[in-house]
Amino acid sequence: MPTDILQLPLQQFKGVGPKVFEKLNAMGLRTIEDMLFHFPLRYQDKTRLTAIGELREGMDAVVRGTIRASGIARGRRPTLIVKVDDGTGLITLRFFHFRRAQALQLKVGEIITLFGQPRLVGGQPEFAHPEYQVGERETQLEEALTPVYPTTEGMGQSTLRNLARQALTYLAKNPPDDLLEGRLKEGPSMADAIALLHQPPAGVNTQSILEGRHPAQLRLASEELIAHQISMLSRRARTLQLQSARAVAAGKIAKAIIETLPFSLTSAQKRVCSEIVEDLKKSTPMLRLLQGDVGSGKTLVAAVSAAHMVEAGHQVALMAPTELLSEQHFRGFNQWFEPLGIKVLWLTGQIKGKARREALAAVEEGKIDIVVGTHALFQEHVSFDSLGLVLVDEQHRFGVNQRLSLTRRGKDDITPHQLTMTATPIPRTLSMVAYADLDCSVIDELPPGRKPITTVLIDTARRQQVIDRVGAACREGRQAYWVCALIEESDALQANAAEIAAAQLSETLTDLKVGLLHGRLSADEKAEMMAAFAANRIDILVATTVIEVGVDVPNASMMIIENAERFGLAQLHQLRGRVGRGAIESHCLLMYQSPLSQTARQRLVVMRESQDGFVIAEKDLSIRGPGEVLGTRQTGLSSFRVARLPEHEALLESAQTVAEELVRDDPKRAEQIESRWTRAREAFAHV
Numbered sequence: 076m077p078t079d080i081l082q083l084p085l086q087q088f089k090g091v092g093p094k095v096f097e098k099l100n101a102m103g104l105r106t107i108e109d110m111l112f113h114f115p116l117r118y119q120d121k122t123r124l125t126a127i128g129e130l131r132e133g134m135d136a137v138v139r140g141t142i143r144a145s146g147i148a149r150g151r152r153p154t155l156i157v158k159v160d161d162g163t164g165l166i167t168l169r170f171f172h173f174r175r176a177q178a179l180q181l182k183v184g185e186i187i188t189l190f191g192q193p194r195l196v197g198g199q200p201e202f203a204h205p206e207y208q209v210g211e212r213e214t215q216l217e218e219a220l221t222p223v224y225p226t227t228e229g230m231g232q233s234t235l236r237n238l239a240r241q242a243l244t245y246l247a248k249n250p251p252d253d254l255l256e257g258r259l260k261e262g263p264s265m266a267d268a269i270a271l272l273h274q275p276p277a278g279v280n281t282q283s284i285l286e287g288r289h290p291a292q293l294r295l296a297s298e299e300l301i302a303h304q305i306s307m308l309s310r311r312a313r314t315l316q317l318q319s320a321r322a323v324a325a326g327k328i329a330k331a332i333i334e335t336l337p338f339s340l341t342s343a344q345k346r347v348c349s350e351i352v353e354d355l356k357k358s359t360p361m362l363r364l365l366q367g368d369v370g371s372g373k374t375l376v377a378a379v380s381a382a383h384m385v386e387a388g389h390q391v392a393l394m395a396p397t398e399l400l401s402e403q404h405f406r407g408f409n410q411w412f413e414p415l416g417i418k419v420l421w422l423t424g425q426i427k428g429k430a431r432r433e434a435l436a437a438v439e440e441g442k443i444d445i446v447v448g449t450h451a452l453f454q455e456h457v458s459f460d461s462l463g464l465v466l467v468d469e470q471h472r473f474g475v476n477q478r479l480s481l482t483r484r485g486k487d488d489i490t491p492h493q494l495t496m497t498a499t500p501i502p503r504t505l506s507m508v509a510y511a512d513l514d515c516s517v518i519d520e521l522p523p524g525r526k527p528i529t530t531v532l533i534d535t536a537r538r539q540q541v542i543d544r545v546g547a548a549c550r551e552g553r554q555a556y557w558v559c560a561l562i563e564e565s566d567a568l569q570a571n572a573a574e575i576a577a578a579q580l581s582e583t584l585t586d587l588k589v590g591l592l593h594g595r596l597s598a599d600e601k602a603e604m605m606a607a608f609a610a611n612r613i614d615i616l617v618a619t620t621v622i623e624v625g626v627d628v629p630n631a632s633m634m635i636i637e638n639a640e641r642f643g644l645a646q647l648h649q650l651r652g653r654v655g656r657g658a659i660e661s662h663c664l665l666m667y668q669s670p671l672s673q674t675a676r677q678r679l680v681v682m683r684e685s686q687d688g689f690v691i692a693e694k695d696l697s698i699r700g701p702g703e704v705l706g707t708r709q710t711g712l713s714s715f716r717v718a719r720l721p722e723h724e725a726l727l728e729s730a731q732t733v734a735e736e737l738v739r740d741d742p743k744r745a746e747q748i749e750s751r752w753t754r755a756r757e758a759f760a761h762v
């Protein structure tokens with residue numbers, strides 16, 4: 076088997092002693108195949124000479140000329156400055172760090188060959204610290220572009236280039252099987268594609284490689300996406316072999332809850348509820364993603380699903396990303412279910428010692444019907460009597476892998492159905508990749524009567540005006556959130572910023588009640604503060620991003636976000652989603668610190684122009700890329716070696732079809748493809 080040769084360890088290569096091998100290992104590079112799949116980040120073009128007169132800003136350029144001047148400029152920091160002329164123009168070299176010998180070597184009259192990326196300063200080209208070679212010798216131009224590899228400290232480019240070169244000779248002699256024969260549109264073979272990306276011949280359009288459009292990349296990306304789809308399909312197939320609780324209930328409890336509501340379900344909520352209820356009747360576990368923009372009413376859908384499961388005699392677990400949100404869910408669920416004799420438990424971190432043991436025992440004995448908590452619920456080993464359904468709120472906060480750990484928890488043989496909810500609208504492309512193993516339901520409608528939120532951008536310099544405006548609005552009975560943020564994620568620093576803002580606001584607005592909410596408060600303190608705000612005993616709630624997700628206080632109609640430029644779009648959308656939940660017209664004030672970078676401005680303008688989570692998410696994806704949008708670790712996308720989104724979006728549809736065909740018609744081959752790319756991915760995950 077030719078592929079086996081590529082599994083040989085790199086140790087047998089020239090230049091790989093135990094030390095180097097250890098370093099390579101730490102980078103996840105063990106085998107020849109690993110090296111082949113370790114693709115360059117970019118390339119240097121040393122294949123031709125460029126005339127100084129033709130240099131453009133930032134291009135890779137090899138330049139050859141004669142030194143016309145050389146000297147040290149004394150200043151706070153001495154700088155070696157050299158001028159080189161090739162007959163078409165003059166270029167300035169600057170060395171901020173240099174050795175004496177260097178200064179002596181770069182003498183007037185010497186011929187010098189340089190490589191670097193010029194900057195144009197006042198129209199004149201300059202190189203800072205270029206690579207160079209002094210002397211008359213014939214300049215050695217490279218035949219192929221020079222790869223620049225991702226690397227770690229202590230591992231030089233020359234070592235990696237050398238290893239890649241050796242690996243490519245193995246590849247040429249042992250080309251890997253084309254596992255996709257005839258299933259892709261024409262394109263280079265696997266071996267050719269790999270070789271091309273390591274050593275693009277002179278003249279290749281590197282721009283197309285950098286943008287991911289080169290046929291070699293398309294070939295590899297197609298296979299990688301197919302491999303990914305195969306793994307999603309097999310994960311799905313595995314769940315279909317599991318037994319779940321069949322909840323064939325009349326729906327009496329759900330009906331009773333809905334009847335107590337002061338409103339009726341939107342048609343989108345009804346449709347989604349029936350999709351879920353259909354799934355719950357099956358004997359294989361549901362794996363469903365519920366997407367709905369902020370404020371679309373996902374909680375109620377969760378409650379209806381829970382009602383069916385409880386009616387069928389099984390338990391339900393509801394997990395929220397924060398204690399604060401879990402408390403809110405508990406209050407909501409308790410209010411709905413308790414009057415019907417259904418026991419809801421809030422398993423907060425605050426319940427400790429004996430009380431906790433008793434609570435856990437009650438869950439295990441089946442005396443509790445619905446357990447509400449954070450994901451810590453599943454990190455510690457809570458056992459159930461018969462867990463039929465797991466509801467995960469704000470899925471994006473947990474990560475995809477989390478769903479794997481949500482397996483059997485009950486004493487019986489059943490694997491719970493799973494409904495994950497997210498308000499982070501996931502662009503279709505992304506969900507095709509990241510959530511391909513889930514079914515999807517979408518609430519594409521907001522409850523009636525919602526007024527649009529007016530969003531304005533305000534320079535922080537006008538902070539006082541903002542305070543006055545918020546004060547005036549609150550005196551008319553409105554309530555506001557005031558969100559502070561720092562770049563640092565540290566709870567302590569964030570809390571500090573919020574404390575300062577709260578102090579300032581209460582000093583200025585003496586007649587108003589200012590509350591403070593941050594991550595350093597205990598769960599009880601947070602819950603108390605939220606309850607006071609919900610009961611309108613507080614006018615302005617100064618908070619950190621702890622209120623980002625889920626918090627629901629319909630009377631709050633103003634959202635002020637300080638340093639809005641530091642937030643991602645998804646986060647801003649979430650935060651803004653805390654208002655606009657009632658019938659009052661809402662406002663969102665995004666304060667920013669000038670000057671704004673171009674992308675920051677772009678982001679804030681998107682927020683001002685749109686309130687549609689899907690539009691915002693698509694924009695976010697194009698501004699930031701998928702890893703950032705969903706959180707890299709969550710998506711598993713960061714571990715793609717060649718495939719990129721949204722650049723390779725067009726390949727997805729066919730990747731899905733091919734993967735389905737392969738799994739159906741040739742499972743062995745499907746497995747080979749999956750494992751080839753999984754090996755590569757596992758290796759990469761270590762870098």
Ligand code: ADP
Nearest residue numbers: 338339340341369370371372373374375522627
């Ligand atoms: P999200 O989807 O962001 O989790 P929530 O479930 O918190 O939204 O619901 C937002 C608000 O809308 C809540 O105050 C909830 O009571 C209310 N709500 C939910 N469904 C409806 C409906 N069909 N009609 C009117 N209000 C609704």
Ligand code: MG
Nearest residue numbers: 373374468625
């Ligand atoms: Mg919610």
